[in-house]
Amino acid sequence: MQSRTELVAVVDDEKNIRETVAFALKREGYRVNTYADGAEAWAAFRRELPDLAVLDILLPRMDGRELCRKLRAKSETLPIVFLTSKDEELDRVLGLELGADDYLCKPFSMRELVARVKVLFRRAALASDPSRREEAKMLRAGSLEIDGLRYTARWRGEPLALTVTEFLLLQALARHPGHVKTRQQLMEEAYPNDAYVSERTIDSHVKRLRRKFESRDAAFSGIDTVHGLGYRWIEAGAE
Amino acid sequence: MGLLRLGLRLLLFNLLLVSLTIAGFLYLVPWAAVVVSAAAALLLSVFFAAAITGTLEDLTRRLEDRQRATETLASEVAHELKNPLASIRSAAEMLHEVREPEERRRFAAVIQEEVARMERQVSQLAEITRIDARLENEEQVAVPVNGLLAQVAERFRLRENGRVKFELEAPEEVLTVRASPERLTQVFENLLDNAAGFSPTGGAVRVALERSRDGGALIRVSDEGPGIPPEHLSRIFDRFFSHRPGEEGRRARLHPGLGLAIAKAIVEGYGGSIAAGNAGAGGAVFTVRLPSSRTGISRQVMGRS
Numbered sequence: 001m002q003s004r005t006e007l008v009a010v011v012d013d014e015k016n017i018r019e020t021v022a023f024a025l026k027r028e029g030y031r032v033n034t035y036a037d038g039a040e041a042w043a044a045f046r047r048e049l050p051d052l053a054v055l056d057i058l059l060p061r062m063d064g065r066e067l068c069r070k071l072r073a074k075s076e077t078l079p080i081v082f083l084t085s086k087d088e089e090l091d092r093v094l095g096l097e098l099g100a101d102d103y104l105c106k107p108f109s110m111r112e113l114v115a116r117v118k119v120l121f122r123r124a125a126l127a128s129d130p131s132r133r134e135e136a137k138m139l140r141a142g143s144l145e146i147d148g149l150r151y152t153a154r155w156r157g158e159p160l161a162l163t164v165t166e167f168l169l170l171q172a173l174a175r176h177p178g179h180v181k182t183r184q185q186l187m188e189e190a191y192p193n194d195a196y197v198s199e200r201t202i203d204s205h206v207k208r209l210r211r212k213f214e215s216r217d218a219a220f221s222g223i224d225t226v227h228g229l230g231y232r233w234i235e236a237g238a239e
Numbered sequence: 240m241g242l243l244r245l246g247l248r249l250l251l252f253n254l255l256l257v258s259l260t261i262a263g264f265l266y267l268v269p270w271a272a273v274v275v276s277a278a279a280a281l282l283l284s285v286f287f288a289a290a291i292t293g294t295l296e297d298l299t300r301r302l303e304d305r306q307r308a309t310e311t312l313a314s315e316v317a318h319e320l321k322n323p324l325a326s327i328r329s330a331a332e333m334l335h336e337v338r339e340p341e342e343r344r345r346f347a348a349v350i351q352e353e354v355a356r357m358e359r360q361v362s363q364l365a366e367i368t369r370i371d372a373r374l375e376n377e378e379q380v381a382v383p384v385n386g387l388l389a390q391v392a393e394r395f396r397l398r399e400n401g402r403v404k405f406e407l408e409a410p411e412e413v414l415t416v417r418a419s420p421e422r423l424t425q426v427f428e429n430l431l432d433n434a435a436g437f438s439p440t441g442g443a444v445r446v447a448l449e450r451s452r453d454g455g456a457l458i459r460v461s462d463e464g465p466g467i468p469p470e471h472l473s474r475i476f477d478r479f480f481s482h483r484p485g486e487e488g489r490r491a492r493l494h495p496g497l498g499l500a501i502a503k504a505i506v507e508g509y510g511g512s513i514a515a516g517n518a519g520a521g522g523a524v525f526t527v528r529l530p531s532s533r534t535g536i537s538r539q540v541m542g543r544s
Binding site for chain 1: 318321322324325326327328329330332333337342346349352353
């Protein structure tokens with residue numbers, strides 16, 4: 001077990017979920033504080049900000065979305081992971097610009113959550129250290145530049161604000177431009193530790209990813225839907 | 240559904256043409272008869288078409304309402320079952336990874352607890368989806384509310400064993416309503432269960448019965464708990480809505496949030512109403528109004544009991 005000092009806040013009104021998540025993260029060496037509702041969490045965050053927050057969306061007393069907004073106002077870089085229990089909820093949350101760094105649907109895999117937490121800490125640490133750059137982990141596809149070490153992507157030289165899931169999906173697509181990736185393949189690449197993720201979840205993440213490109217260029221058509229099969233990256237549509 | 244109506248109209252129009260043709264052949268020359276029979280057929284078909292489409296439209300609307308309700312229910316259920324599923328999944332994963340017997344016992348207990356919760360949710364769910372059908376099929380009798388409330392209160396006194404007091408105020412006169420005694424018992428069991436769940440140790444749950452102005456029964460169930468936050472008043476009877484004051488306490492575990500929804504469905508099924516509010520002095524108050532049964536029948540039942 002590595003010894004870390006990062007503090008993770010876990011906010012969920014379900015006692016068993018909260019405690020199991022806390023247990024799993026403590027096993028990885030993180031310090032963990034748990035809160036049963038949004039107001040209680042916010043009272044604690046005002047005294048001391050955690051280094052990462054895992055938030056349920058539907059929380060008593062203060063909604064997870066509101067808590068996320070308040071956290072974002074205090075820190076632009078603090079990694080935030082949302083847990084959601086409805087596919088529709090995911091669509092709704094993804095539709096709003098909350099600035100969360102990742103979303104996992106309940107029932108999520110604990111291994112997947114722990115893996116995401118590690119990635120987010122790594123991403124946060126490397127973001128403040130631009131010196132390290134491993135060419136082996138860099139991927140270029142036309143105007144797209146993917147940094148597999150930092151979990152960041154740049155398009156036409158400008159950084160894209162992607163969640164970890166969106167990043168993994170983009171990486172999977174851009175690795176083989178023109179080739180169709182089925183939803184099943186995308187699932188395996190974006191959720192390597194999860195046995196089951198619904199296809200709808202993949203669709204809503206792809207939709208969201210596309211929207212992020214379109215907000216830069218309304219004519220963006222780099223992610224092509226292949227009816228009945230899946231998605232593919234088209235370089236010509238993303239020049 | 241417009242399609243069905245169109246199909247029906249076409250069918251009737253065909254019938255009309257056929258009858259016209261037959262009439263034409265039968266009478267051959269007397270055109271007046273053809274015109275008369277055609278007019279009769281036309282009138283009849285218009286009449287039937289209107290009657291049938293009216294009924295069909297009504298039926299369709301009810302089916303569509305039902306379907307929408309089912310869809311909403313399905314989505315609520317999916318959402319509600321995901322929380323225990325998430326606990327079970329993560330506890331099972333941890334059980335696989337940890338070796339310490341103490342921790343393993345803890346995760347096994349989480350799995351058992353959440354499975355029991357899902358079981359309760361599923362059985363209550365079956366209950367609520369069947370209420371409408373059941374109320375229609377169950378025999379309704381004149382039920383003396385005084386006696387029914389006394390029985391329910393006594394059961395809760397035994398159950399809570401002094402932790403919470405149950406006080407019943409009822410008038411001398413016996414008030415009766417038409418219902419299935421089992422269903423009506425369920426209404427008050429759910430209300431008392433809810434009240435007891437929110438009561439502090441040593442608190443009292445009051446059940447007051449009185450005759451309403453229209454001659455029906457008016458029952459108030461009040462507790463000394465924290466009351467209902469105003470923002471929750473409009474949702475308190477929603478399926479799966481359960482507000483958990485502060486920490487999860489014993490409430491959230493025991494209640495999948497269907498008890499009040501079931502009570503509401505039954506009361507409304509009997510033509511009554513149910514409302515939630517807060518007492519000035521604190522605590523929640525649930526008010527149930529039930530229409531009176533016809534006095535003649537109620538006297539008979541009273542005489543027998």
